Amino acid sequence: MFWTLVGRPSQTDKGLGDKGMAQPRRLLARLREVMARSVVGLAELPRLIAAELVSEVCSIYVLVAGDLLQLAATVGLQEAAVGQTRLRVGEGIVGLVAATGAALNLPDAQNHPAFAYRSETGEEPYTSMLAVPVLRAGKTRGVLAVQNRVPRLYTEEEVEELETVAMLLAELLPAVAEAAAPEEGAGGALSRRFSGTSLAPGLAVGPLTRRGALAAPERLLAEDSAAELRRLEEAGAKMRRRLDRLLADRLPEEGATREVLEAYRLVASDSGWFARLAAGVQSGLTAEAAVHRVTAEVRRRMRRLADPYLRERLADLDDLALRLLEALGAGGLPERVPNGAILLARRLGPAELIDWHARGISGVIVEEATPHGHVAILARSLGLPAVGALEGGGAEGIGQSAGDGEWVVLDADEGRVILRPEEDVAESYRQALAARSSEQETLGAWRARPAATADGTRLRLMLNIGLPHEIGQLEATGAAGVGLFRTEIAMMALGAVPDATDQAALYARLMDAAGEREIVFRTLDLGGDKLLPGVLRGAEGNPAMGWRSLRVGLDRPAVLRRQLRALALAARGRPLSVMFPMVATVEEFVAARALLETEARRVAGPPGRLAIGTMLEVPALLWQLPGLLAAADFVSIGTNDLMQFLFAADRTAPALAGRYDILSPPVLDLMESLAAKAEAAGVALSVCGDAAGEPLAAITLAALGITTLSMSAASLLPLKALLARIDLAAFRPVLAGIRSAASGGASLRGPIGAWVGEHGGPD
Numbered sequence: 114m115f116w117t118l119v120g121r122p123s124q125t126d127k128g129l130g131d132k133g134m135a136q137p138r139r140l141l142a143r144l145r146e147v148m149a150r151s152v153v154g155l156a157e158l159p160r161l162i163a164a165e166l167v168s169e170v171c172s173i174y175v176l177v178a179g180d181l182l183q184l185a186a187t188v189g190l191q192e193a194a195v196g197q198t199r200l201r202v203g204e205g206i207v208g209l210v211a212a213t214g215a216a217l218n219l220p221d222a223q224n225h226p227a228f229a230y231r232s233e234t235g236e237e238p239y240t241s242m243l244a245v246p247v248l249r250a251g252k253t254r255g256v257l258a259v260q261n262r263v264p265r266l267y268t269e270e271e272v273e274e275l276e277t278v279a280m281l282l283a284e285l286l287p288a289v290a291e292a293a294a295p296e297e298g299a300g301g302a303l304s305r306r307f308s309g310t311s312l313a314p315g316l317a318v319g320p321l322t323r324r325g326a327l328a329a330p331e332r333l334l335a336e337d338s339a340a341e342l343r344r345l346e347e348a349g350a351k352m353r354r355r356l357d358r359l360l361a362d363r364l365p366e367e368g369a370t371r372e373v374l375e376a377y378r379l380v381a382s383d384s385g386w387f388a389r390l391a392a393g394v395q396s397g398l399t400a401e402a403a404v405h406r407v408t409a410e411v412r413r414r415m416r417r418l419a420d421p422y423l424r425e426r427l428a429d430l431d432d433l434a435l436r437l438l439e440a441l442g443a444g445g446l447p448e449r450v451p452n453g454a455i456l457l458a459r460r461l462g463p464a465e466l467i468d469w470h471a472r473g474i475s476g477v478i479v480e481e482a483t484p485h486g487h488v489a490i491l492a493r494s495l496g497l498p499a500v501g502a503l504e505g506g507g508a509e510g511i512g513q514s515a516g517d518g519e520w521v522v523l524d525a526d527e528g529r530v531i532l533r534p535e536e537d538v539a540e541s542y543r544q545a546l547a548a549r550s551s552e553q554e555t556l557g558a559w560r561a562r563p564a565a566t567a568d569g570t571r572l573r574l575m576l577n578i579g580l581p582h583e584i585g586q587l588e589a590t591g592a593a594g595v596g597l598f599r600t601e602i603a604m605m606a607l608g609a610v611p612d613a614t615d616q617a618a619l620y621a622r623l624m625d626a627a628g629e630r631e632i633v634f635r636t637l638d639l640g641g642d643k644l645l646p647g648v649l650r651g652a653e654g655n656p657a658m659g660w661r662s663l664r665v666g667l668d669r670p671a672v673l674r675r676q677l678r679a680l681a682l683a684a685r686g687r688p689l690s691v692m693f694p695m696v697a698t699v700e701e702f703v704a705a706r707a708l709l710e711t712e713a714r715r716v717a718g719p720p721g722r723l724a725i726g727t728m729l730e731v732p733a734l735l736w737q738l739p740g741l742l743a744a745a746d747f748v749s750i751g752t753n754d755l756m757q758f759l760f761a762a763d764r765t766a767p768a769l770a771g772r773y774d775i776l777s778p779p780v781l782d783l784m785e786s787l788a789a790k791a792e793a794a795g796v797a798l799s800v801c802g803d804a805a806g807e808p809l810a811a812i813t814l815a816a817l818g819i820t821t822l823s824m825s826a827a828s829l830l831p832l833k834a835l836l837a838r839i840d841l842a843a844f845r846p847v848l849a850g851i852r853s854a855a856s857g858g859a860s861l862r863g864p865i866g867a868w869v870g871e872h873g874g875p876d
């Protein structure tokens with residue numbers, strides 16, 4: 114039946130074609146693409162920028178020879194002026210912008226007192242001008258300008274957009290100057306995102322394994338066709354026997370999965386296919402070559418079919434061809450795949466999916482699959498996260514971009530695939546996965562119980578999250594709120610920083626889901642080991658201590674302001690808590706606070722209550738505590754960074770892992786004194802570094818007076834259960850004794866662990 118249908122050409126081919134690449138909507142997305150290429154195309158940028166801002170002219174001036182601004186690229190001005198037109202810093206509007214470091218938005222630029230006419234540029238027809246400085250590490254590197262014929266004041270959004278572009282340009286200019294290729298992201302090639310359709314829900318993080326093409330035949334022509342036909346028949350019988358065994362084990366009584374497998378079995382037992390193969394062998398081909406030829410021929414015809422049922426059979430056909438080749442001794446599925454691997458296939462048949470599942474894959478990406486297709490039905494019944502119908506990731510599809518063994522995040526809840534994820538993104542997904550584990554379910558009873566120690570000390574246990582769908586963990590864990598929402602992780606998972614409206618929608622969704630519970634939004638903490646493709650990819654010798662995080666936010670406020678506005682918009686009369694990362698001076702905090710307050714005032718329906726806090730990660734703040742505690746509404750200790758800066762120990766260096774301990778006299782002294790000072794000042798103090806979720810550290814912090822602890826969702830319920838067994842009043846003098854007996858900076862983990870082991874075990 115199937116084979117007769119395959120021969121019939123379809124009436125309509127509509128809907129079969131390539132879905133087409135989603136056009137990046139925003140200029141930034143396009144710029145990132147340009148910057149992600151190995152050769153930086155400065156000349157391409159003005160055209161892109163001018164098109165986005167609907168301006169007739171866009172020009173880039175680069176600082177050369179100390180104080181000369183040279184026209185380096187333009188669209189709209191005379192091409193011949195490039196490399197020729199030069200203005201001194203302070204000369205003309207461009208020079209003035211470079212000198213002051215401030216944007217100029219001029220409806221009538223030519224009548225501005227600073228205007229300097231340069232005949233070779235041909236700029237007479239253009240009346241209005243917007244020029245912004247290109248700053249890097251606080252220094253002017255150039256000027257970016259757009260011009261229009263009609264007199265106009267550029268909108269605030271346009272100014273912001275141009276400032277944002279200037280920020281990207283700042284990263285580009287040194288690379289242009291040195292004619293160097295931009296640095297690749299962590300792990301070599303850049304991370305890429307693909308969006309698709311969720312076929313079966315769930316998350317997976319693992320190495321990619323590809324379901325390759327059919328193994329090419331070694332021989333095309335058979336010497337003895339009759340013997341070859343016998344070989345084919347034997348292999349066919351073997352294949353059917355194996356299939357029967359496989360399906361017998363899996364065939365449920367009824368339901369969609371049964372229908373899928375029966376439809377597949379029907380194709381497998383259809384004599385038409387075998388007749389075609391036999392005809393190929395009789396024409397002189399080897400059995401393997403006949404499999405290839407018939408598969409290719411049917412594929413060609415079926416590609417034109419609109420009928421989804423028949424297109425689904427194409428995957429069945431590939432599956433069968435692979436099995437038959439295997440029975441012929443050519444290729445087949447690998448014996449072993451890396452544990453937890455994520456399978457990437459163009460198409461996948463149902464029996465094949467069962468086989469791969471048995472080999473231990475943790476998820477599947479099928480380029481040509483739909484939610485109602487067979488692979489989707491089967492993946493759901495196997496509980497295997499699956500995504501299909503992918504697009505995005507630049508010009509290349511995932512099939513061309515991905516290599517065997519490369520790491521992949523499969524977010525089948527959101528229909529997203531992240532190839533070569535940044536370590537922080539992968540880690541966030543691992544934590545989200547851990548929080549969903551069955552072990553967590555067994556602790557479910559603790560969800561509704563109060564967080565308190567055996568002697569009645571109440572704690573506030575909160576969550577650290579960064580992926581929007583992790584907000585569901587508030588319910589699952591009964592956490593008091595989100596103590597740290599790492600907004601950069603959400604942006605990195607998306608691969609971009611969306612505009613204010615889209616960001617506001619995201620934050621509002623989170624607040625809706627949290628209800629009365631607080632969410633502490635941390636502003637973008639990009640840089641160091643957290644990079645967005647194309648953004649902030651400067652080649653810094655020491656990126657963790659470089660131009661990152663709030664430093665960027667204050668030097669180039671456009672992106673930060675956009676985020677703060679989005680947060681204020683999202684709150685709409687509700688309380689809003691915002692925290693700034695990598696604060697090193699009280700002045701930085703005060704400046705950031707002022708930006709937030711300004712944005713909050715500007716939105717209609719400002720936040721009901723604004724709590725503005727700081728991370729404590731940079732040791733210099735420890736000597737500014739009176740000022741800091743007076744200026745901040747709350748302080749959250751980021752032990753991950755604080756430890757790395759206190760001990761000068763790179764948090765990402767495996768050789769240093771565990772060398773310095775939070776449970777050591779200097780850090781415990783510090784925590785104790787911070788708790789006392791914050792309490793005296795009436796400022797809420799918490800810990801949101803990883804130590805907060807680590808049992809011994811959490812108990813010790815609680816004993817020292819820090820009872821608000823924010824941690825990953827997987828840590829929360831086990832910690833709550835443990836804390837309930839701890840008599841903190843009894844532990845305090847023990848801890849004091851351990852500390853007074855210690856000398857130097859060595860770890861006190863041994864004696865603390867011994868006490869907790871003895872007194873914190875289940876009754």
Ligand code: PEP
Binds near residue numbers: 750751753755
């Ligand atoms: C920290 O530094 O402790 C912290 C919570 O921030 P992150 O881990 O995101 O740097």
Ligand code: MG
Binds near residue numbers: 694730751753
């Ligand atoms: Mg940090």
